[in-house]
Amino acid sequence: MIHPLVQLPKISPVLTLFPEAKSPLEVYICEPTPFVQDNLQNMLPDWTLPTAWVAIILQKAQFSLCDRSNIVEQEKQRLRERFMRFGVEATFDLKEQGLLADLIDSRSGQPLFSHPGILHHDDVEVVSTLLGFQKGTGNCPCIFHPQWRDAVYPSVILSSAYPQTITEVITRVAHRFHWQIDGQ
Numbered sequence: 001m002i003h004p005l006v007q008l009p010k011i012s013p014v015l016t017l018f019p020e021a022k023s024p025l026e027v028y029i030c031e032p033t034p035f036v037q038d039n040l041q042n043m044l045p046d047w048t049l050p051t052a053w054v055a056i057i058l059q060k061a062q063f064s065l066c067d068r069s070n071i072v073e074q075e076k077q078r079l080r081e082r083f084m085r086f087g088v089e090a091t092f093d094l095k096e097q098g099l100l101a102d103l104i105d106s107r108s109g110q111p112l113f114s115h116p117g118i119l120h121h122d123d124v125e126v127v128s129t130l131l132g133f134q135k136g137t138g139n140c141p142c143i144f145h146p147q148w149r150d151a152v153y154p155s156v157i158l159s160s161a162y163p164q165t166i167t168e169v170i171t172r173v174a175h176r177f178h179w180q181i182d183g184q
Contacts, residue, residue, distance in 0.1 A: 010132045013058075014167050016182035017174050019082060025179075027170055028056040029163040030130045036158075042119040044111055047100050049160045055090075055170065056127055057083055061151040066142040079153035080106060087157055088112070089173045090166075097169075100160035111158075123154040 013026040032054050036043065040052060059079045065072055087103035091113065094101035102111040109120030124141040127133055136142035136150055145152040159166055174181055 010130070014163070015170060015174070017170075018180035018182070019177065022060075024060050024182075026058045027167075028058070028131060029166055030054050030056065032158070033126055033129045035129075036121070036126070039119050041117070043117045043121055044102065044114045044158070045117045046114045047160075049100060052100070052158045052160055053163055053166060054126065054130065055157040055159065055166050056130065057087070057155040057157070058127070058145065058148075059083065059153045059155070060145075060148045061153050064142075064150045065153060066136040066140055066150045068140050072140070076153060080155075083153075083155040084112075086173060086177060087155065089176065090157060090169050091159075093169045093173060094159050094161050094166070097161070097165070099165070100158075102158055104156045104158065106153075106155050121156065123156050126156060127154045 011028060011030065013028050015027040017025040017027065019025060030053070032052055036054070040047060059082065061075050061079060063075065065076060091101045091103050102114045104110070104121045104123065105112055106123045109122060110116040124135060124143055127143050128135045133143040133145060136144060142150050143152055143154060144150055171181065
C-alpha cells in the first residue's frame with residue numbers, strides 16, 4: 001500500500017535485498033547532494049577525489065521509528081548493527097580495489113574508517129533530498145517511505161567507485177551473507 005502523503009522516490013532502487021523474508025532492504029545509488037559535494041572535504045578530510053557516489057541503504061523496520069522509546073531504540077540498534085556488518089564488508093571490498101569508501105555511522109553522522117571532519121553527515125536529510133521522501137516531524141528525525149511509511153531506517157556508504165562497481169560489490173556481499181536478491 002502506498003501512503004497517500006508520501007511521494008514516490010525520484011529514482012528506483014538498484015537492488016532490493018532480503019536478509020529475512022519480510023524484512024527488505026533497498027539500495028539506491030545517487031550523486032551526492034549539493035551540500036555534500038560542496039563540503040566533502042569538511043566531512044571526509046582524508047579524501048582527495050572531488051567526486052563521490054552515495055549508496056543509500058533503506059531497511060524496513062518492524063514499526064515506526066519516529067518516536068523515542070526503549071523499543072524504538074532497540075529496533076534502531078538492531079538495524080544499525082545489520083547495516084554495520086554489511087556496510088563494513090562492502091566498504092572493505094571497495095577499498096581492496098583501491099577505491100575510497102566509507103560508511104557513515106547514522107548515530108553520529110561520522111565516517112567509520114576515515115578521519116572525521118568538522119561537519120557531520122545527516123542520513124535523513126540526504127534521503128529526503130536525493131529520493132524526495134518527506135521527513136517526519138516527531139521527536140526523532142525520520143523519513144516516510146512510499147510503502148513502509150515511517151518504518152524505515154536509512155544508512156549511507158560513500159565511495160569514489162562508479163555506481164556499477166558499487167552495485168557489483170553490494171551484490172557480492174549480499175551473496176556472502178546468503179541474502180535473497182530481488183529478481184535472482
